[in-house]
Amino acid sequence: MTLNHDGPATSSVTVMDADAVNRALARICYEIIERNEGLDHLAIVGVRTRGVPLARRIAQRLAQIEGTPVPSGELDITLYRDDLDPNEQPTPTEGPTVHGGDLPESLAGKTVVLVDDVLFTGRTTRAALDALMDHGRPDRILLAVLVDRGHRELPIRADFVGKNMPTSLDEAVDVHLSEVDGEDLVAIRKVAQA
DSSP: OOOSSOSOEEEEEEEEOHHHHHHHHHHHHHHHHHHHTSSTTEEEEEETTTHHHHHHHHHHHHHHHHSSOOOEEEEOOGGGOSSSOGGGSOOTTTOOOOOSOBOOSOOTTOEEEEEEEEESSSHHHHHHHHHHHHHOOOSEEEEEEEEEOOOOSSSOOOSEEEEEOOOOTTEEEEEEOHHHHSSOEEEEEEEOOO
16 A cells, blocks of 8 residues: 555545556556657666556556567665655665666666656655666656656656646545555545644
């Protein structure tokens, strides 16, 4: 379950079922092809956890549509987050590392489509950008998200959006994917404020 707020859960409302998720991903794929005039020099990278299966689905569908494989990978941004406890951060001599990620061999000269499930404050995306730049320097990075819920704290905008879903700060967006949760759906729920 993707939780954007802590606190006890209340009832939720499904806003995207499996068919809606599938249609949104199909639309994103065609937009990626159109915007990039094909798939040459393209790599798809998912942000753990739910961005990874979304990235794999997008890469598979792009390959089906265009008849050519698209390199894909995953990115673990844990050590790049700015909301970790300072005692959990790596020391300056250690430096942050992309750990547990599985990225294409080289991102140099590529257009990378970074994939995540929900775009909220923009902090996860900022951490992912830092991690990608430490791995290599792509020609350009585009952002694809299943849900854009607003409330940005950083000047980050998605290039490809499955669904714009305006929310209030006392709501959470839960994305369920069959690879992780056994089903595809997106729901909104109220979260009790502390």
